[in-house]
Amino acid sequence: MSSELIHRLHFAFTITFHYLFPQLTMGLGLLIVALKSVALKTGSEEWDKAARFWGRIFAINFVFGVVTGIPMEFEFGTNWARFSQQSGGVIGQPLAMEGVFSFFLESAFLGLFLYGEKRISKLMHWFSAVMVFVGSWISGFFIIVTDAWMQHPVAFDRLPNGQFEVLSFWQLLLNPWALLQYAHNMTGAVVTGSFVMSAVGAFYLLEKRPEEYGHIFLKVGVIAGVIASIVIIFPTGDLHGKYVARNQPAAMAGMEGLFKTETGAGMVLIGQPNEETGEIDNPIVVNDALSFLIYGTTKAEVKGLDQFPQDQRPTALPLLFYAYHIMAGLGTWFVLLMVVSAFLLWRGLLYKARWALWALLLSFPLPYIANTAGWMTAELGRQPWLIYGLMRTSEGYSNTVSASNGLFTLLGFMGLYALLGLLFTVLIYREIDRGPEPRVTVDEIVPAD
Amino acid sequence: MMGFIWFWLVAVMIVGYVVLDGFDLGVGVLHLFLVRTEAERKATLGSIGPVWDGNEVWLLAGGGTLYFAFPLLYASAFSGFYLPLMIVLWLLILRGVSLELRNHVDVGVWRSLLDGVFGLSSGLLTIFFGAALANVLRGVPLQADGYFFLPLWTNWQPGVHPGILDWYTVIGGLVALVALTMHGALWLTIKTSSQLGRRAKDVVTPLWLLLAVLTVVSLIATIAVRPASLNNYFNYPVTFVVPVGVVAALAGVWFLNRNAQPVKAFLCSCLYLFFMLSGACWGLYPTLLPATTGADRDITLSRALSGPHTLAVGLAWWIFGMVLAVGYVVFVYSKFQGKVDLAPGRH
Numbered sequence A: 001m002s003s004e005l006i007h008r009l010h011f012a013f014t015i016t017f018h019y020l021f022p023q024l025t026m027g028l029g030l031l032i033v034a035l036k037s038v039a040l041k042t043g044s045e046e047w048d049k050a051a052r053f054w055g056r057i058f059a060i061n062f063v064f065g066v067v068t069g070i071p072m073e074f075e076f077g078t079n080w081a082r083f084s085q086q087s088g089g090v091i092g093q094p095l096a097m098e099g100v101f102s103f104f105l106e107s108a109f110l111g112l113f114l115y116g117e118k119r120i121s122k123l124m125h126w127f128s129a130v131m132v133f134v135g136s137w138i139s140g141f142f143i144i145v146t147d148a149w150m151q152h153p154v155a156f157d158r159l160p161n162g163q164f165e166v167l168s169f170w171q172l173l174l175n176p177w178a179l180l181q182y183a184h185n186m187t188g189a190v191v192t193g194s195f196v197m198s199a200v201g202a203f204y205l206l207e208k209r210p211e212e213y214g215h216i217f218l219k220v221g222v223i224a225g226v227i228a229s230i231v232i233i234f235p236t237g238d239l240h241g242k243y244v245a246r247n248q249p250a251a252m253a254g255m256e257g258l259f260k261t262e263t264g265a266g267m268v269l270i271g272q273p274n275e276e277t278g279e280i281d282n283p284i285v286v287n288d289a290l291s292f293l294i295y296g297t298t299k300a301e302v303k304g305l306d307q308f309p310q311d312q313r314p315t316a317l318p319l320l321f322y323a324y325h326i327m328a329g330l331g332t333w334f335v336l337l338m339v340v341s342a343f344l345l346w347r348g349l350l351y352k353a354r355w356a357l358w359a360l361l362l363s364f365p366l367p368y369i370a371n372t373a374g375w376m377t378a379e380l381g382r383q384p385w386l387i388y389g390l391m392r393t394s395e396g397y398s399n400t401v402s403a404s405n406g407l408f409t410l411l412g413f414m415g416l417y418a419l420l421g422l423l424f425t426v427l428i429y430r431e432i433d434r435g436p437e438p439r440v441t442v443d444e445i446v447p448a449d
Numbered sequence B: 001m002m003g004f005i006w007f008w009l010v011a012v013m014i015v016g017y018v019v020l021d022g023f024d025l026g027v028g029v030l031h032l033f034l035v036r037t038e039a040e041r042k043a044t045l046g047s048i049g050p051v052w053d054g055n056e057v058w059l060l061a062g063g064g065t066l067y068f069a070f071p072l073l074y075a076s077a078f079s080g081f082y083l084p085l086m087i088v089l090w091l092l093i094l095r096g097v098s099l100e101l102r103n104h105v106d107v108g109v110w111r112s113l114l115d116g117v118f119g120l121s122s123g124l125l126t127i128f129f130g131a132a133l134a135n136v137l138r139g140v141p142l143q144a145d146g147y148f149f150l151p152l153w154t155n156w157q158p159g160v161h162p163g164i165l166d167w168y169t170v171i172g173g174l175v176a177l178v179a180l181t182m183h184g185a186l187w188l189t190i191k192t193s194s195q196l197g198r199r200a201k202d203v204v205t206p207l208w209l210l211l212a213v214l215t216v217v218s219l220i221a222t223i224a225v226r227p228a229s230l231n232n233y234f235n236y237p238v239t240f241v242v243p244v245g246v247v248a249a250l251a252g253v254w255f256l257n258r259n260a261q262p263v264k265a266f267l268c269s270c271l272y273l274f275f276m277l278s279g280a281c282w283g284l285y286p287t288l289l290p291a292t293t294g295a296d297r298d299i300t301l302s303r304a305l306s307g308p309h310t311l312a313v314g315l316a317w318w319i320f321g322m323v324l325a326v327g328y329v330v331f332v333y334s335k336f337q338g339k340v341d342l343a344p345g346r347h
Helices: A003-019 A022-044 A045-078 A079-117 A121-153 A169-173 A176-206 A212-246 A251-255 A289-295 A317-346 A354-362 A365-381 A402-433 B001-034 B036-047 B054-069 B070-082 B082-104 B108-138 B167-191 B194-226 B226-234 B237-258 B260-284 B308-335
Strands: A156-157 A163-165 A266-273 A277-284 A383-386 A445-447 B287-289 B340-342
Touching: A003 A022, A003 A045, A003 A365, A022 A045, A022 A121, A022 A176, A022 A212, A022 A365, A045 A079, A045 A212, A045 A402, A045 B070, A045 B082, A079 A121, A079 A163, A079 A169, A079 A383, A079 B054, A079 B070, A079 B308, A121 A169, A121 A176, A121 A365, A121 A383, A163 B308, A169 A176, A169 B308, A176 A212, A176 A317, A176 A354, A176 A365, A176 B082, A212 A251, A212 A289, A212 A317, A212 A354, A251 A317, A266 A289, A266 A317, A266 B070, A317 A354, A317 A365, A317 B308, A365 B082, A402 B082, B001 B036, B001 B054, B001 B108, B001 B167, B001 B194, B001 B260, B001 B308, B036 B194, B054 B070, B054 B082, B054 B308, B070 B082, B070 B287, B082 B108, B108 B194, B108 B260, B167 B194, B167 B237, B167 B260, B194 B226, B194 B237, B194 B260, B226 B237, B226 B260, B237 B260
Parallel strands: none
Antiparallel strands: A156 A163, A266 A277, A445 B340
16 A cells, blocks of 8 residues: 555544544534523523533543544644645644634633533633633634635745745635635534434433423424524535635536536436446436536536546545535435424424434434535545645655554554544443433532632 | 744743643552542542643644744654654543543443553653653754654664664653652642642652652763753853752752642742753754754754744734633633542532
8 A cells, every 4th residue: 555545544534533523512512502591591400401411422522522633733744744844834823723722712611611610600601611612613713724725725925945834814714715614514513413412302202201301402403403404505515515616626527426528517416427438327417407506507517527637636536426425415314304303393293203203313423424525525526636736645745654654553543443432432322321410429529619 | 033932932832731731641640659549539630620631732732833833843753753653642542531531430440441541641641752852852863855754762772873762762751750740749739638638748759859860860861962952051151040940940849848838849840840841942942853864954943944924924823822822721720729629519
């Protein structure tokens, strides 16, 4: 196996595993604020307990997010040294900003939220929840800024030695790609958070657990879920897709499996791209739809892969195509499920509709898959570039780190993360099983006043 | 000028990391030996529970700052120290998970396992961090392009082609282990009362004696391995105040701990770490990573520094952001000040 492949797999594996956790904490952060706000406004002890329960789920996720996140910053240097040397002056900035502006804030207020409830006022505790939410969303923003610069480099200059340097702080942060991607991505996190909350609510009702919590979770989860499921397609997904089509046409052609340039291009719903024949096998196509979605008219010309020389086409074409279609297909299911659930909730039927509760319960893994597939679409679509149009992936990995050493640590991460995944599943299941009612324990730590 | 500023800003973040995460690493090592009952263990872990994660942020923020201010250094050092850094990452993962998940597990066997993992990973991390600093002080076999790759060990001798571990870097690791364990003991003395606090206070004495010896040994070894470390001191004799500071801070720890003034003793330990690290940085300046393969291959400040626009943009937000960050740190520590005690209650 080549060094390049190993280093790509190394980053891909560790970042994919990592992002399973922040997508929930970012989504849940918002929903916990909602729970705490109702609790603060109504003085309801149940909503407070519900918030505390999700705080415990949040805390476990947060720890896994932190410990799997630290390797990501390191891997820029360890596995992508040549890329870091060239681009560190630009992308090192948002990465450092994440630490300075987000992690300090987040860790401080999470400590207060989890350990300090007895030491601070109710309002201050609510404020801590808000700050944890804000911190996690700031963190997401800086990561998106980093990725967006690789997708769509702006505000840079090159020094005589080839290094990139940043020219404007605000242009870097307000990169249009970053804003669109951020809106789309954060909505995706809310989709994950709301589906998980709905699923736990559905589980409690199906299991005949204390029903008041099932009701609270379904109410918050489904209302947030229906909004997020719609917003993730329109406007955020729609705008982001149009921007990709205009700025990375080769990526769009690969996502859609469009081998030949067409006027009135159709949209393939299902099929298998065949790179040898340059066609989609077993296609189900909606005529003219792609032209319409991108350019607003059915007659517009959409560039196919034939417009790009071989060395500028996405390198993992079928995977890119599937990733994009999995994301879009699941997104469609999210809208269907959540619109129906919201309707049932509105009519007061949801809590008794076992089929809908089952659908909500079983759907909780799907947003994780959709978010992962979305990120794969973005990163595979960028290939063969590491910095779009400026630096190839083959020019960026650490060539002093051999494939053998890379494989050694990749296997190490796989083993460790398998263990973490197992541990995480057990712990989360136990928390859900115990539920929101407080556990009575002795010897609990109470910091002395 | 920008180079001077950023060199010391990064140094400040490293010192901040060692001083803050240092005590919770030390507590991690100590809890294996000092704790007698489950209640004491909860108090021990509770003394670092709300703050360890924030302490670790200094590592991330420092790493990020190093990344954009000195991209060549970041790229070269991180890829060159590939294997030990990966091990550090695994240890950080194990440590964070074992500490935090203990609250969510109530089976004795699993708790014991998590405690063991937490203690062991804390100890190994201090050794790795000390050895890492020693590797930088000793130098690495830089190629002409500024890159290198070090195996974990070769013949255990510092030379042109050393390994990560040799007798010199092992000394560095031991200094860090003992210094941070003592740092943690002083923290526990502040934060816990009754017998546990007394045991923490008592364990400072043997650790202090060991540390005093190791400090002298490491100083002599550093001068032997890289005599150029002294150049800055002889060129600016006033900076001999740094080693004097090391000695004074160590003496302060001894007397203040004896006189039951744990907060001041802890602050002296912070000063000790500050003087040791800034003394090491001053011994290097303006080199960032010395080459064992010839001084012309050193990664120096001017060679690794980012472009002027990058640094100007960076300085503006960095100052603003760090003022905020220090504000959060002070706020959190003030909310959790006082002793961690045991009382019945609920989560």
